[in-house]
Structure formats: structure tokens, C-alpha cells
Amino acid sequence: MKAVHLGNLTVDRVEESLLPGIEALAMFSDCTAEHLERHRKWLEPDYLESGTGRLMISLHSWVIRTGRHTILVDTCGGNDKDRPAFPKFHQKQTPWLERLNSLGIDPASVDFVMCTHLHVDHAGWNTRLENGRWVPTFPNARYLMSRREHDFWHDRAAAPDRGGVNAGTYEDSVLPVVEQGLALMTDEAYQIDDDLLMEPAPGHTPGHCVLKAGSGHHQAVFSGDLCHSPLQIHYPDWNSRFCEQPDVARLTRRRVLEHCCERRALIFPAHFGGAHFGRVEAAGQGFNYRAGDQPG
Numbered sequence: 001m002k003a004v005h006l007g008n009l010t011v012d013r014v015e016e017s018l019l020p021g022i023e024a025l026a027m028f029s030d031c032t033a034e035h036l037e038r039h040r041k042w043l044e045p046d047y048l049e050s051g052t053g054r055l056m057i058s059l060h061s062w063v064i065r066t067g068r069h070t071i072l073v074d075t076c077g078g079n080d081k082d083r084p085a086f087p088k089f090h091q092k093q094t095p096w097l098e099r100l101n102s103l104g105i106d107p108a109s110v111d112f113v114m115c116t117h118l119h120v121d122h123a124g125w126n127t128r129l130e131n132g133r134w135v136p137t138f139p140n141a142r143y144l145m146s147r148r149e150h151d152f153w154h155d156r157a158a159a160p161d162r163g164g165v166n167a168g169t170y171e172d173s174v175l176p177v178v179e180q181g182l183a184l185m186t187d188e189a190y191q192i193d194d195d196l197l198m199e200p201a202p203g204h205t206p207g208h209c210v211l212k213a214g215s216g217h218h219q220a221v222f223s224g225d226l227c228h229s230p231l232q233i234h235y236p237d238w239n240s241r242f243c244e245q246p247d248v249a250r251l252t253r254r255r256v257l258e259h260c261c262e263r264r265a266l267i268f269p270a271h272f273g274g275a276h277f278g279r280v281e282a283a284g285q286g287f288n289y290r291a292g293d294q295p296g
């Protein structure tokens with residue numbers, strides 16, 4: 001993907017993987033075979049594997065450069081992590097860090113790592129393995145996360161299921177950052193830079209946040225897991241099976257999508273294939289997704 005220029009900001013994408021993943025019918029309990037057939041034409045091949053029911057799932061981070069700061073939004077699954085409860089993330093080896101380097105970004109130069117939430121696929125590269133120990137990958141960064149999110153996963157790590165499919169993530173990808181004094185835990189909205197505002201957007205997880213970026217005519221929202229597929233833009237009441245607070249997630253999704261629509265803000269989700277980002281336009285009870293940044 002070519003860099004996106006948004007006023008004073010430059011946005012790049014760092015891919016970990018782009019593969020067919022979970023079945024749409026398993027991901028969204030509201031989705032039926034009839035829905036898939038109705039939308040298959042525009043979903044294939046970018047968002048739905050051709051001829052199957054599997055969602056195309058991208059795992060990527062967004063890098064924002066403001067001229068003053070370098071900010072990383074989410075850090076994918078990471079390498080070398082033990083994830084027996086989620087084989088897709090178990091002992092992964094990908095060149096994610098090399099891809100970040102190829103953008104001219106030295107990990108030591110990253111100023112902020114913003115975690116939209118602390119799921120297994122969003123916090124992995126917070127740390128890397130060095131001589132058998134988990135160390136922060138970005139030694140000079142402040143790692144932004146909501147306090148509510150941190151506390152939720154801190155408690156889940158001590159629960160009998162250790163966080164379910166996310167088991168291990170808190171211990172190897174969050175705790176080392178907290179212990180090094182690099183975590184900056186937010187209670188409300190947090191202004192990172194003139195043009196960057198981290199805001200609570202709960203529901204997918206209790207402390208899930210989005211990042212509103214830009215100014216004037218150049219606006220964007222880095223939306224984390226507000227939507228896993230453009231189908232949820234079309235049907236904003238559809239939650240994923242991983243949404244922890246279904247009613248809150250639906251309200252938040254609609255609120256943020258309305259914001260994107262009213263401000264003509266580009267949306268940068270964490271898992272969309274195709275152009276990986278796009279615009280949101282009002283359409284009946286829901287919205288339409290227009291991939292890329294061509295004018296509507």
C-alpha cells in the first residue's frame with residue numbers, strides 16, 4: 001500500500017499477514033447464507049475468499065508520522081509467542097519488524113504505541129524475545145492503553161481460563177511494558193499530538209479505544225476492531241463473536257461510523273483486506289463502505 005497523506009500526517013501500513021480466516025457465519029451470528037450471497041459480488045475477493053464463506057483477514061499495524069512524532073497503532077500477533085489456545089498465533093515467525101524497518105523506522109525512534117485494545121492480535125509486537133526474556137520492542141515509546149482495558153486483562157489473566165484464546169497475551173506482551181514503566185494508562189480521551197486524539201470506544205472489549213486523527217478537511221479514524229469486515233459498516237448492528245459487551249459495541253459502532261460519515265473521515269480498520277481503508281457513507285439504516293480515498 002502506498003503511504004496516505006492526510007494534511008500534516010503520513011500513514012503507512014505494516015502487514016503481518018493477509019489470509020482467509022474465520023467463516024463469516026461463525027464470526028457474525030446475525031449473518032446468514034442469504035446475506036453472503038446478496039453481498040458476495042462486492043465482497044470477493046478483498047473481504048471474502050472467492051467461492052467460500054471465509055472472511056479475508058488482514059493483520060496489520062498502522063504507522064502515523066506527524067513530523068514531530070511516530071505513532072504505531074496496534075502491534076499484531078508477534079513472533080515466538082506461546083499461544084496453544086489459538087494455534088494461528090502460536091510460535092509465529094513473520095518479517096513484520098523488517099517491514100517496519102523498510103519504511104525507514106527504527107524501533108528506537110517510535111514515540112508512541114497505541115493499543116486500541118489488548119487482544120492477542122493487537123499487542124504481540126509490543127514485546128520481542130531477547131535472551132529468553134520478553135523485552136519492549138520499542139524501548140523509547142510510551143505505550144498507550146486504557147486503564148480499564150489493562151485492568152480487565154490483568155484480572156482475566158488470573159482467572160481460570162487465563163483469558164481464553166488470548167491466554168498468555170497479558171503476561172508476555174503487556175506486563176513487560178508495564179514493568180519497564182513504559183505504559184501510559186488513560187482514563188478518558190487523551191490528546192497525543194495536535195492532530196491525534198485517543199478516545200474510548202468500548203464494546204468489543206471494555207476499554208477498546210479509537211484514534212481520531214487529522215484536522216480540517218483531512219480527518220481519519222483508526223478504528224481497531226470496531227468492524228472486522230465492511231459487512232459491519234453495511235449492518236452496524238452486527239457484532240463479532242469476540243465482542244465482549246454486545247449492546248455497548250452496537251451503540252459505539254454506530255456512533256463512530258456516524259462520526260466518519262459526518263466528518264468525511266477516512267476509516268482505518270485493523271483487519272480489512274483490499275485497499276485496507278476507506279470512506280463511510282450514509283445509506284438507509286446503515287452505511288456504505290467505499291474502499292480507498294477516491295472522492296465519493
Ligand SMILES: [Zn+2]
Pocket residue numbers: 119121122225270271
Ligand atoms: Zn483484532
